[in-house]
Amino acid sequence: MNKFVFLIPVLPLVGFLINGLGRNILSRALVSIVGCGTLIASFLLSLLVFREAAAPGFVPMVINYFDFIHAGGLDIKFSFQVDQLSSLFLLIITGIGSLIHIYSSSYMHEETVPHFARYFAYLNLFIFSMLMLILGANFVIMFIGWEGVGLCSYLLIGYWFKNNDYNNAAKKAFVMNRIGDLGFLLAIFWMLSQFGTVSYLELFPQVSSASLYTITCITLLLFVGAMGKSAQIPLYTWLPDAMAGPTPVSALIHAATMVTAGIYMIARSNVMYSMAPHTQDVITIIGMATALLAATIALKQNDIKKVLAYSTVSQLGLMFVALGVGAYTAGVFHVMTHAFFKALLFLGAGSVIHAMHHEQDLTKMGGLRKYLPITHITFLIGTLAISGIPPFAGFFSKDEILTAALQKNPIYYVLGVVTSLMTAFYMFRLYFLTFSGTFRGTDHQAKHLHESPVAMTMPLIVLALLSIVGGFVGVPSVFAENAHLLSNFLNPVLGSVHSTSHEVVHLSHSTELMLMGVLVFLILIMIFFASRKFASYQPSEKEESTISKFLANKWYVDELYEALIIKPIGHVASFFNKVVDTKVIDGFVNGVGKSVQYSARQLRLLQSGQVGSYVLIMVISLILLFIFQFFWKH
Amino acid sequence: MPVAELLFWFLTGLSLFGALMVVFSKNPVHSVLWLIVVFFAISGHYILMNAQFLAIVNLIVYAGAIMVLFLFVIMLMNMNTESEPQKNRWLRLAAIVSGGSLLLILVAALKDNKGSISGVSDLEGGIGLIQNLGKVLFTDYVIPFEISSVLFLSAMVGAVILGRKESANLKS
Amino acid sequence: MPINYYIFLSIALFTIGIVGVLTRRNAIIIFMCIELMLNAVNVLLVAFSKMHHVAAYALDASTTVGTEAQLFVFFIMVVAAAEVTVGLAIIVMLYRNIHSVDINFLNRLKH
Numbered sequence: 049m050n051k052f053v054f055l056i057p058v059l060p061l062v063g064f065l066i067n068g069l070g071r072n073i074l075s076r077a078l079v080s081i082v083g084c085g086t087l088i089a090s091f092l093l094s095l096l097v098f099r100e101a102a103a104p105g106f107v108p109m110v111i112n113y114f115d116f117i118h119a120g121g122l123d124i125k126f127s128f129q130v131d132q133l134s135s136l137f138l139l140i141i142t143g144i145g146s147l148i149h150i151y152s153s154s155y156m157h158e159e160t161v162p163h164f165a166r167y168f169a170y171l172n173l174f175i176f177s178m179l180m181l182i183l184g185a186n187f188v189i190m191f192i193g194w195e196g197v198g199l200c201s202y203l204l205i206g207y208w209f210k211n212n213d214y215n216n217a218a219k220k221a222f223v224m225n226r227i228g229d230l231g232f233l234l235a236i237f238w239m240l241s242q243f244g245t246v247s248y249l250e251l252f253p254q255v256s257s258a259s260l261y262t263i264t265c266i267t268l269l270l271f272v273g274a275m276g277k278s279a280q281i282p283l284y285t286w287l288p289d290a291m292a293g294p295t296p297v298s299a300l301i302h303a304a305t306m307v308t309a310g311i312y313m314i315a316r317s318n319v320m321y322s323m324a325p326h327t328q329d330v331i332t333i334i335g336m337a338t339a340l341l342a343a344t345i346a347l348k349q350n351d352i353k354k355v356l357a358y359s360t361v362s363q364l365g366l367m368f369v370a371l372g373v374g375a376y377t378a379g380v381f382h383v384m385t386h387a388f389f390k391a392l393l394f395l396g397a398g399s400v401i402h403a404m405h406h407e408q409d410l411t412k413m414g415g416l417r418k419y420l421p422i423t424h425i426t427f428l429i430g431t432l433a434i435s436g437i438p439p440f441a442g443f444f445s446k447d448e449i450l451t452a453a454l455q456k457n458p459i460y461y462v463l464g465v466v467t468s469l470m471t472a473f474y475m476f477r478l479y480f481l482t483f484s485g486t487f488r489g490t491d492h493q494a495k496h497l498h499e500s501p502v503a504m505t506m507p508l509i510v511l512a513l514l515s516i517v518g519g520f521v522g523v524p525s526v527f528a529e530n531a532h533l534l535s536n537f538l539n540p541v542l543g544s545v546h547s548t549s550h551e552v553v554h555l556s557h558s559t560e561l562m563l564m565g566v567l568v569f570l571i572l573i574m575i576f577f578a579s580r581k582f583a584s585y586q587p588s589e590k591e592e593s594t595i596s597k598f599l600a601n602k603w604y605v606d607e608l609y610e611a612l613i614i615k616p617i618g619h620v621a622s623f624f625n626k627v628v629d630t631k632v633i634d635g636f637v638n639g640v641g642k643s644v645q646y647s648a649r650q651l652r653l654l655q656s657g658q659v660g661s662y663v664l665i666m667v668i669s670l671i672l673l674f675i676f677q678f679f680w681k682h
Numbered sequence: 683m684p685v686a687e688l689l690f691w692f693l694t695g696l697s698l699f700g701a702l703m704v705v706f707s708k709n710p711v712h713s714v715l716w717l718i719v720v721f722f723a724i725s726g727h728y729i730l731m732n733a734q735f736l737a738i739v740n741l742i743v744y745a746g747a748i749m750v751l752f753l754f755v756i757m758l759m760n761m762n763t764e765s766e767p768q769k770n771r772w773l774r775l776a777a778i779v780s781g782g783s784l785l786l787i788l789v790a791a792l793k794d795n796k797g798s799i800s801g802v803s804d805l806e807g808g809i810g811l812i813q814n815l816g817k818v819l820f821t822d823y824v825i826p827f828e829i830s831s832v833l834f835l836s837a838m839v840g841a842v843i844l845g846r847k848e849s850a851n852l853k854s
Numbered sequence: 855m856p857i858n859y860y861i862f863l864s865i866a867l868f869t870i871g872i873v874g875v876l877t878r879r880n881a882i883i884i885f886m887c888i889e890l891m892l893n894a895v896n897v898l899l900v901a902f903s904k905m906h907h908v909a910a911y912a913l914d915a916s917t918t919v920g921t922e923a924q925l926f927v928f929f930i931m932v933v934a935a936a937e938v939t940v941g942l943a944i945i946v947m948l949y950r951n952i953h954s955v956d957i958n959f960l961n962r963l964k965h
Contacts, residue, residue, distance in 0.1 A: 705874035777876030
């Protein structure tokens with residue numbers, strides 16, 4: 049099997065090359081076939097790899113392909129690592145990626161063929177980068193994928209490059225990611241200088257010998273990288289803006305790729321994080337703060353995609369809480385279930401937007417239930433899943449995170465519950481505004497409301513099924529002993545750490561059950577509130593309260609960044625532009641030119657054209673030469 | 683004081699005086715004549731140093747052919763009057779000062795030589811005779827010798843081309 | 855007789871030649887001064903030839919050390935003769951064009 053592992057990332061790359069280079073030649077159908085086909089093929093290969101990894105007696109393997117960097121004592125190999133964690137992520141990425149590709153082939157149908165091909169080329173490159181990130185057996189290979197993902201997100205967010213706002217959003221995403229990447233890069237350098245290797249298998253056993261300070265710094269720097277990629281405070285603002293890209297791209301970024309990179313990286317280096325309690329605290333606090341902040345913002349957003357975007361940020365915050373409290377399995381579990389329902393929600397939103405002719409404002413929707421039956425049902429399933437209603441997928445993973453948080457510190461638990469309640473509220477607000485009540489759009493839109501084609505509904509149905517059953521791979525021990533299949537599966541990679549955190553506080557099963565019941569009850573109350581308020585929503589003119597304005601404007605974080613960072617940098621830049629560049633640098637450069645001209649003008653006087661003066665100069669130089677030759681050295 | 687040494691000093695004085703006169707005489711014809719004197723003195727030095735062949739060649743080629751050529755050109759231009767305007771005084775001063783300092787520098791640099799030419803004229807024949815030089819010239823140095831004949835040919839062609847009348851160029 | 859005498863003689867002749875080149879304006883005189891400088895070098899070459907020959911003669915009576923230097927002088931004379939031919943042709947040419955052999959008129963190099 050390991051002979052074919054390299055094909056998993058190479059296939060999307062081939063797709064990228066074919067679509068990218070042949071975008072003016074290939075037909076639309078061919079582009080779709082190449083784009084989706086390569087990815088489905090690599091999904092099938094991933095299934096085989098996963099089956100192998102799930103088989104008993106499997107040992108993680110590292111496959112070396114060639115020497116990537118070989119200089120002195122430094123030896124970085126280009127190699128892939130296949131183990132339980134990477135095979136699981138392979139499955140998520142290629143699986144959901146394939147569904148999104150199929151969906152895109154219909155969603156993007158309005159584009160002209162070259163742009164259609166460009167879109168698929170980017171999409172394939174995106175998947176390729178993500179697979180590199182997952183499969184790499186050392187941090188350098190991971191970094192290649194890491195950067196590739198950043199590049200592709202830039203390309204895809206700015207896909208409609210004729211709109212300048214979208215370009216700015218793309219730039220914002222890229223710059224924010226760069227800030228994080230710098231942290232990651234520094235961490236890699238630090239690891240190289242400290243341990244001399246970045247390969248997982250060689251690095252992790254050495255970690256225990258390093259000082260707490262070193263480990264804390266490295267893990268913090270890695271976390272800075274994760275902050276950028278996974279949109280945590282303070283680098284989260286790019287993710288809502290990333291909605292500028294086509295909706296399937298949002299689904300891809302939010303569900304399968306990109307934002308999960310940070311989670312994956314921390315889960316991958318769990319050995320290091322478990323040794324750095326301070327970093328873990330930082331991660332937990334930042335994750336919690338992000339989850340709360342994003343949830344409050346999502347309460348008041350009116351753009352269907354913005355709500356989903358902030359909900360992603362919020363859910364990512366929860367995942368980081370899980371990682372921070374040492375429940376790596378819970379974090380990965382939530383990544384998986386979140387991938388299912390967030391892809392579902394985004395694709396559903398895409399279907400709605402498609403039907404509404406690119407209208408994204410929630411206040412102009414409503415009553416879509418009867419026009420879009422399949423989308424409605426699947427979207428409802430997704431909403432229930434993200435809200436944490438049993439037995440949908442989100443319930444199990446979120447519950448596991450909250451339990452882990454409670455074991456660490458009750459405050460985390462309370463905040464996590466608050467976040468979950470807000471999640472339920474804003475998601476159902478979204479649901480009710482979209483599908484219940486009466487239609488509030490224009491007549492023109494009302495006439496053209498239609499269910500999306502099969503290529504779009506099929507992925508929705510598949511994802512809905514996954515959102516229903518996805519949670520059952522991680523049934524907590526409360527319901528059935530030893531039923532947490534995922535935990536058992538990931539145990540070889542993440543288990544060693546997981547067991548230690550359980551020793552802190554062990555909750556009895558009855559307490560756990562009770563807490564679950566209370567939580568579900570509270571969530572149901574929130575859903576009831578949401579339905580009361582928004583099920584038959586009519587836009588009103590009444591003045592908004594200060595706090596809701598505050599939330600609608602996203603806590604003015606963008607404005608804060610503008611004032612604190614962008615403006616001062618802008619001032620410094622214009623200072624450099626106006627003073628340093630024009631006066632100092634230009635002055636210097638022009639001064640060189642002028643002084644050369646001036647000295648040339650003076651030196652030209654020496655060129656009298658008189659042979660006699662030339663001879664005189666020659667003789668004088670001859671004298672100097674003799675002096676130098678005979679007397680200088682002595 | 684041996685005769686050879688006496689002769690050396692006499693010839694040295696003659697050549698230096700002649701050289702100075704070459705530079706400082708107003709009339710170009712006098713300069714040429716003084717230069718011929720210098721060449722004779724130098725030929726005398728050659729004989730003192732047993733370079734008889736070179737002494738004769740020096741006389742024939744330099745004092746004979748080349749200086750006659752000079753004289754011929756001067757006569758052709760009718761320059762036997764003292765018509766030359768003087769150079770700028772400062773330039774002349776600079777020239778003399780730099781020349782003098784060059785002399786000083788070189789003398790100071792080379793004054794510590796230990797070699798000597800003893801028994802100048804008491805060698806029989808020696809290497810300076812045409813027998814020895816001719817043998818080496820036509821065996822080891824035959825290629826440079828032939829090349830120098832080509833050089834002469836090209837110099838001759840060059841001189842002819844340069845000396846042609848400009849009007850001949852225009853007509854053709 | 856020390857070799858230094860010849861060296862000093864040669865330097866003196868050479869310097870006089872240089873001073874002549876620097877002070878005079880008549881192209882023909884300058885040319886003659888150049889000949890003077892060439893001859894100064896020739897004297898030196900012959901003197902060195904003699905010096906080495908004497909040193910070698912003391913060991914071996916049939917030595918021909920020093921021949922090369924004299925041949926060198928011979929070649930210098932050959933080249934000098936060729937040079938004079940061309941040089942004088944140029945001067946004649948010059949005189950024909952500007953009716954003067956004053957090198958101060960030769961300032962076309964400036965342009």
